[in-house]
Amino acid sequence: GENVEQHPSTLSVQEGDSAVIKCTYSDSASNYFPWYKQELGKGPQLIIDIRSNVGEKKDQRIAVTLNKTAKHFSLHITETQPEDSAVYFCAASWDSWGKLQFGAGTQVVVTP
Amino acid sequence: GAGVSQSPRYKVAKRGQDVALRCDPISGHVSLFWYQQALGQGPEFLTYFQNEAQLDKSGLPSDRFFAERPEGSVSTLKIQRTQQEDSAVYLCASSLNRFRGGGNTEAFFGQGTRLTVV
Numbered sequence: 001g002e003n004v005e006q007h008p009s010t011l012s013v014q015e016g017d018s019a020v021i022k023c024t025y026s027d028s029a030s031n032y033f034p035w036y037k038q039e040l041g042k043g044p045q046l047i048i049d050i051r052s053n054v055g056e057k058k059d060q061r062i063a064v065t066l067n068k069t070a071k072h073f074s075l076h077i078t079e080t081q082p083e084d085s086a087v088y089f090c091a092a093s094w095d096s097w098g099k100l101q102f103g104a105g106t107q108v109v110v111t112p
Numbered sequence: 113g114a115g116v117s118q119s120p121r122y123k124v125a126k127r128g129q130d131v132a133l134r135c136d137p138i139s140g141h142v143s144l145f146w147y148q149q150a151l152g153q154g155p156e157f158l159t160y161f162q163n164e165a166q167l168d169k170s171g172l173p174s175d176r177f178f179a180e181r182p183e184g185s186v187s188t189l190k191i192q193r194t195q196q197e198d199s200a201v202y203l204c205a206s207s208l209n210r211f212r213g214g215g216n217t218e219a220f221f222g223q224g225t226r227l228t229v230v
Contacts, residue, residue, distance in 0.1 A: 004154075099145065
């Protein structure tokens with residue numbers, strides 16, 4: 001089955017700086033890569049996703065890049081703000097139904 | 113409501129008790145997933161429904177876990193004879209997926225049910 005590894009496990013950044021989270025996956029059949037943000041006591045919320053026919057996608061301060069050859073994808077958050085503090089999960093789906101394999105998560109702390 | 117709703121939000125069970133966790137998906141969503149999230153970990157897949165059909169239950173950890181979605185909308189995850197290792201947050205997600213290989217795979221998650229077995 002699919003295995004997703006995520007790094008780093010914790011990330012502390014100054015407000016205004018950029019944050020980068022990296023994930024690798026093992027199954028070359030994976031074709032859908034969402035990123036979720038989870039705040040304390042809440043369920044994961046989709047913030048951006050990318051499909052395997054696209055190399056990069058951007059939505060305001062958030063961007064995701066995908067390298068299919070190397071089987072890794074990254075989340076970039078620019079101009080970080082305190083409200084960006086949360087746990088971020090990457091995930092991969094190789095299943096047509098959309099079953100997701102999640103990474104272990106990155107705790108992001110943005111300090112003012 | 114507009115989102116996925118789960119109840120109860122918190123459940124404390126004595127070891128050996130049976131529990132039932134409820135999920136109300138977004139109206140019209142065909143696909144429904146259950147995930148288990150241990151403290152400090154990412155969600156782990158448990159089972160998947162397309163309408164009322166349970167197409168994948170490969171993630172259920174033991175035969176004490178049972179899920180159903182009899183009318184293709186509300187789903188219930190039941191855990192029999194709860195053990196301490198069952199303590200986790202149980203997340204439900206739904207998506208619009210209408211047919212294999214196509215459709216919108218974006219999954220929307222509920223807030224989860226935190227189960228504590230004492």
